[in-house]
Amino acid sequence: MADDTLAHELAKMQKEISVAEFFTKNRHLLGFDSKRKALLMAIKEAVDNSLDACEEGDFLPEIQVEMVQLSEFKYRIIVEDNGPGIVKNQIPNIFAKLLYGSKFHTLKQSRGQQGIGISAAVLYSQLTVGTPARITSKISPKHPANYYELNIDTQKNQPKITKEEVVEWKKDHGTRVEIDLEAEYLKGRQSVDEYLKQTAVINPHVTLVYTNPKAEQTIYARGIDQMPKKAVPIKPHPYGVELGMLINMLSMTSSRTLQSFLTSEFSRVGSETAKEICSNAGIKTDTKPVQITRELAEKLIEGIQKTKLIAPPTDCLSPIGKELLEKGLRKEIRAEFYCSTSRPPAVYRGNPFIIEAGVAYGGEIPKEEKITILRFANRVPLLYQEGACSMTKSLTETSWKPYGLQQSGDSIPIGPAVILIHMSSVWVPFTSESKEAIAHYQEIMKEVKLALQDCGRQLGSYVRKKTKIHSQIERANMFERYIPEVADSLAQLAGANRSKILEGLKKMLVKPEIEKEIFSEEDADDEKFRMKFGKKEGSDEDERRETAEEA
Numbered sequence: 001m002a003d004d005t006l007a008h009e010l011a012k013m014q015k016e017i018s019v020a021e022f023f024t025k026n027r028h029l030l031g032f033d034s035k036r037k038a039l040l041m042a043i044k045e046a047v048d049n050s051l052d053a054c055e056e057g058d059f060l061p062e063i064q065v066e067m068v069q070l071s072e073f074k075y076r077i078i079v080e081d082n083g084p085g086i087v088k089n090q091i092p093n094i095f096a097k098l099l100y101g102s103k104f105h106t107l108k109q110s111r112g113q114q115g116i117g118i119s120a121a122v123l124y125s126q127l128t129v130g131t132p133a134r135i136t137s138k139i140s141p142k143h144p145a146n147y148y149e150l151n152i153d154t155q156k157n158q159p160k161i162t163k164e165e166v167v168e169w170k171k172d173h174g175t176r177v178e179i180d181l182e183a184e185y186l187k188g189r190q191s192v193d194e195y196l197k198q199t200a201v202i203n204p205h206v207t208l209v210y211t212n213p214k215a216e217q218t219i220y221a222r223g224i225d226q227m228p229k230k231a232v233p234i235k236p237h238p239y240g241v242e243l244g245m246l247i248n249m250l251s252m253t254s255s256r257t258l259q260s261f262l263t264s265e266f267s268r269v270g271s272e273t274a275k276e277i278c279s280n281a282g283i284k285t286d287t288k289p290v291q292i293t294r295e296l297a298e299k300l301i302e303g304i305q306k307t308k309l310i311a312p313p314t315d316c317l318s319p320i321g322k323e324l325l326e327k328g329l330r331k332e333i334r335a336e337f338y339c340s341t342s343r344p345p346a347v348y349r350g351n352p353f354i355i356e357a358g359v360a361y362g363g364e365i366p367k368e369e370k371i372t373i374l375r376f377a378n379r380v381p382l383l384y385q386e387g388a389c390s391m392t393k394s395l396t397e398t399s400w401k402p403y404g405l406q407q408s409g410d411s412i413p414i415g416p417a418v419i420l421i422h423m424s425s426v427w428v429p430f431t432s433e434s435k436e437a438i439a440h441y442q443e444i445m446k447e448v449k450l451a452l453q454d455c456g457r458q459l460g461s462y463v464r465k466k467t468k469i470h471s472q473i474e475r476a477n478m479f480e481r482y483i484p485e486v487a488d489s490l491a492q493l494a495g496a497n498r499s500k501i502l503e504g505l506k507k508m509l510v511k512p513e514i515e516k517e518i519f520s521e522e523d524a525d526d527e528k529f530r531m532k533f534g535k536k537e538g539s540d541e542d543e544r545r546e547t548a549e550e551a
């Protein structure tokens, strides 16, 4: 006898799970897996949003970050910006509804992308402390400021407003976020302090005023008064589209034919290219998008792969640039030598990206330790999961010995260096929702290696010159020590005046001055190079020399 009672029993238990409930149980997926990390994540989500908002509104960012210890493991965080503010009726959704944001559906470089950042911090606060999030926001001097106290109804994934009022606020515009949470404040490599310092390195246009729980204040003043170049949204590139996304786009489009769908929804598809895609897919150009079945959509993807397309536009990116990158490093790291590079745009899965790298060497950086790797994605420091990140892998797979660092096999090199890697992209392929490590795409890893090799060559040339000059100085010192004895012997042999000989020998002694020599010699080198080859950076000659060095 077939018994269906169990199926009916199970049916009673089967129901929808809200995202908020899901993340309540799986907070580690969002990065809130320890008290220490939770503090960093909450600050990071708020600061990243503030920076994105200021840049979108064209306001030079001035961000205040404050942490107050309420009890042993209870902290209050306050983040305030001078951005464009948030319109009143959006405030509850932004802070108390998961997966709600403005960036998920646009393809342009920004710090946030999923729409799950700040609301995750509010959810964690609610789970650990229970007090509502307190938000103040103002959109212009003409408008009053709105103040909200908010919780999340986790079953419905909807905001619960506990207080709502209009308040006085001295600011012209901006947003202030105040959240209490279970946390632990520690210094060190993965701390809030480190995150803010690295944020200042990679965003030289930002002023950060930071007050730690001991009420000590640090001000990271901006190094330049210019906003970064604004990123422009682009449409998806056909090479990046996957089956599910394509089916979804086909069902949403208002285009009436496949051809017009292709030209209007994608970048780099004109009518000729659209016809070519259709013919490569074996589908008629005037097919209605609604008539495209799953099987046809698969054929369409094959057709796209067979068609030669121009790479996506890159004005959706806002790289930092070689000069500013170096400026950022100089501003926050005391070293004796700095160099940097910014690669031309490349593409992975249809998404354009740019890799930039920089090196700070010597000076106050410890000599006998592993180098420090600073990883960034869209101007956000990545502090966790260094070992799981493709940037780290590209770095360790680069051989650093020719560039003057110690390294055994594919390990992290040792020496007085800080190496910075930055990826700018419309979509950074993180390995998880907590946005800590970048996935191992071949295209990305190759670009990182090329950027590192470029910096490596500059570093190697500096280290070699420095070593050469040091040995010259050593020889000169040796000579200097023996001058009196030599003078004695010569005076005896030649029967000449000892003090004259001594004077003559001293005149012969030329000691190089380190700073002057290294840099003047480099300039002279550059000049010679330009005269011979017309250009220096990234030239073929450079690449060839590189391969020879590697061999």
Ligand SMILES: Nc1ncnc2c1ncn2[C@@H]1O[C@H](COP(=O)(O)OP(=O)(O)O)[C@@H](O)[C@H]1O
Binding pocket: 045, 049, 050, 053, 081, 083, 084, 085, 086, 094, 100, 101, 102, 103, 104, 111, 112, 113, 114, 115, 116, 117, 118, 119, 175
């Ligand atoms: N300080 C702020 N000023 C202006 N807008 C903000 C601010 N914080 C958040 N927002 C808006 O709220 C949205 C949701 O933020 P968030 O949950 O962190 O997701 P994401 O940053 O990934 O889009 C953002 O896309 C942005 O439009």
Ligand SMILES: [Mg+2]
Binding pocket: 045, 048, 049, 111, 112, 113, 115, 116, 117, 118
């Ligand atoms: Mg965000």
